[in-house]
Amino acid sequence: MIKFVNVSKTYANGVQALKDVNLEIQDGEFVGIIGLSGAGKSTLLRSINKMISITAGELFIDEVEISSIKGKELRMLRRNIGMIFQSFNLVKRMSVFNNVLTGRVAYHPTLKTVLGLFPKMDKLMALNALDTMGILDKAFTRADQLSGGQQQRVALARALTQNPKVILADEPVASLDPITTVQVMDDFARINKDFGITIVANMHHVDLAIKYATRIIGIQDGRVVYDGPSRQIDDKTLVQIYGRSLKHDEVLGES
Amino acid sequence: MTRAEETLRKKPKKWLINLVFIVAIIAALAISFSGSRINWTRFETIGISLRIMFTGLADFKFNFLFGTDPYHFEEGVVYMTLVTLAIAFIGTFIGAVLAIPFGFLASVNVVGKKIARIGEAILVIIRVFPEIVLALILVKGFGMNALTGVLTIGIHSIGMLGKLFAEAIDNMDKSPLEALDAVGANSWQKIRYGIIPQVAADISSITLYRLDINVRSATVLGIVGAGGLGASLILSAENWNWDILGTILLAIIVMVLAVDAVSSYLRGKLL
Ligand SMILES: Nc1ncnc2c1ncn2[C@@H]1O[C@H](COP(=O)(O)OP(=O)(O)OP(=O)(O)O)[C@@H](O)[C@H]1O
Ligand SMILES: [Mg+2]
Numbered sequence: 001m002i003k004f005v006n007v008s009k010t011y012a013n014g015v016q017a018l019k020d021v022n023l024e025i026q027d028g029e030f031v032g033i034i035g036l037s038g039a040g041k042s043t044l045l046r047s048i049n050k051m052i053s054i055t056a057g058e059l060f061i062d063e064v065e066i067s068s069i070k071g072k073e074l075r076m077l078r079r080n081i082g083m084i085f086q087s088f089n090l091v092k093r094m095s096v097f098n099n100v101l102t103g104r105v106a107y108h109p110t111l112k113t114v115l116g117l118f119p120k121m122d123k124l125m126a127l128n129a130l131d132t133m134g135i136l137d138k139a140f141t142r143a144d145q146l147s148g149g150q151q152q153r154v155a156l157a158r159a160l161t162q163n164p165k166v167i168l169a170d171e172p173v174a175s176l177d178p179i180t181t182v183q184v185m186d187d188f189a190r191i192n193k194d195f196g197i198t199i200v201a202n203m204h205h206v207d208l209a210i211k212y213a214t215r216i217i218g219i220q221d222g223r224v225v226y227d228g229p230s231r232q233i234d235d236k237t238l239v240q241i242y243g244r245s246l247k248h249d250e251v252l253g254e255s
Numbered sequence: 256m257t258r259a260e261e262t263l264r265k266k267p268k269k270w271l272i273n274l275v276f277i278v279a280i281i282a283a284l285a286i287s288f289s290g291s292r293i294n295w296t297r298f299e300t301i302g303i304s305l306r307i308m309f310t311g312l313a314d315f316k317f318n319f320l321f322g323t324d325p326y327h328f329e330e331g332v333v334y335m336t337l338v339t340l341a342i343a344f345i346g347t348f349i350g351a352v353l354a355i356p357f358g359f360l361a362s363v364n365v366v367g368k369k370i371a372r373i374g375e376a377i378l379v380i381i382r383v384f385p386e387i388v389l390a391l392i393l394v395k396g397f398g399m400n401a402l403t404g405v406l407t408i409g410i411h412s413i414g415m416l417g418k419l420f421a422e423a424i425d426n427m428d429k430s431p432l433e434a435l436d437a438v439g440a441n442s443w444q445k446i447r448y449g450i451i452p453q454v455a456a457d458i459s460s461i462t463l464y465r466l467d468i469n470v471r472s473a474t475v476l477g478i479v480g481a482g483g484l485g486a487s488l489i490l491s492a493e494n495w496n497w498d499i500l501g502t503i504l505l506a507i508i509v510m511v512l513a514v515d516a517v518s519s520y521l522r523g524k525l526l
Pocket of ligand 1: 036
């Protein structure tokens with residue numbers, strides 16, 4: 001469970017990106033976060049694995065308050081949380097297999113991992129994750145030889161290999177074409193259903209968010225202005241989130 | 256007046272600045288020549304010297320080349336060439352290994368701006384120290400032998416290699432480091448899985464390029480006694496042994512061309 005209690009974030013330059021956020025995300029949920037550019041979506045998402053530190057309030061992951069943890073404890077927190085990025089963030093000159101295997105580094109002593117000595121179990125986990133994502137045949141090719149959609153699947157396999165309870169995704173399909181987008185979103189849905197992994201995803205495409213997420217959190221200027229089931233989203237709530245009504249093509253993400 | 260004409264009129268007048276530069280350069284040349292006391296009479300005999308030199312150079316001494324009777328193998332050019340190559344190779348290797356930590360130390364990506372500036376300063380100090388001066392100092396400590404050559408090349412290479420390594424590290428894609436942070440990796444793991452795979456090819460390529468340079472250096476360093484071909488080169492030149500000098504020159508040309516070709520080929524394969 002992820003719980004925000006009166007969370008605020010003020011960046012060093014004075015920008016207040018989160019304002020008194022209160023949220024509770026239960027295990028197994030698929031949450032879509034929507035809002036205008038600059039609303040604070042990435043800040044919200046990245047505070048969950050402390051890639052960004054909040055400046056006020058409390059943030060609990062499974063009852064543990066994380067704003068004071070650091071060092072080894074922080075790394076132990078992060079290894080249970082997968083993260084997906086808009087630009088995949090793979091090491092392009094490294095094989096797909098090794099990229100996926102990096103999901104295991106926080107489970108072993110530094111020396112062993114630096115020498116590349118992963119247990120057979122881990123290697124099988126990595127390959128199984130690639131199989132789950134349908135790209136097992138690409139295991140030993142270099143990551144830069146894959147298409148964008150395939151690279152995002154490698155990133156998902158890396159996250160799965162962490163054996164996470166939660167996967168955070170910061171605009172996971174923003175650099176993919178419409179058809180690949182649907183395939184990758186289907187992958188998220190499958191991971192959510194089959195493994196019960198909580199998914200929290202920032203999305204620019206409102207229709208995608210509504211279609212895949214079961215719950216939508218709408219953010220405007222650092223505040224949560226909508227929080228409810230995705231099927232209850234209507235034009236009025238979109239006005240609330242985006243400040244004006246969206247045209248048909250904007251909802252479809254074709255703007 | 257059209258706008259084009261008006262703009263043309265406003266064209267900056269560079270000719271005055273150019274004139275000042277030309278005059279300054281001519282003056283500097285004149286001062287240099289008068290100060291250097293070049294012995295112009297030497298030009299009258301240079302034709303004779305060159306003729307002796309070239310006929311001698313064309314006259315290879317095969318027993319000197321391979322170190323057969325009356326020479327020992329260790330006096331032969333083939334052996335000395337191998338020594339020169341070995342000095343360059345080991346020196347480059349030591350330099351590259353030592354340059355890696357210096358490269359990290361001078362990389363903003365790894366240690367941040369402040370420490371990187373210190374790392375960079377150390378590398379600059381190593382770089383500005385002329386190689387031949389370093390050799391002259393090390394000869395006093397380690398004697399006239401190959402070890403001196405290896406150390407000179409090793410230490411001197413750190414300066415340029417470290418800087419280029421740091422550049423490679425700073426130019427790489429930083430996004431995998433973010434992903435590694437997110438999986439809970441520590442700094443060593445980030446270096447191993449985020450940085451090394453990205454820069455290994457660049458580092459190898461830069462090192463091969465440096466090997467190329469160091470083979471030439473190793474030859475010249477022999478002149479100050481740091482082992483290898485250079486010692487015989489300077490000795491034979493001083494004694495007007497043109498046939499021996501010619502044989503050595505042949506060996507140097509073959510060696511430099513061969514290393515150049517191999518290193519270019521390998522670098523092509525890497526990228
Ligand atoms: N590192 C930072 N330092 C200072 N201000 C920041 C930083 N990161 C983000 N901000 C500011 O915080 C606010 C929220 O940014 P955030 O990246 O969370 O928005 P977002 O909703 O993810 O936007 P987008 O849809 O464009 O990704 C913005 O005003 C942004 O300029
Ligand atoms: Mg964002």
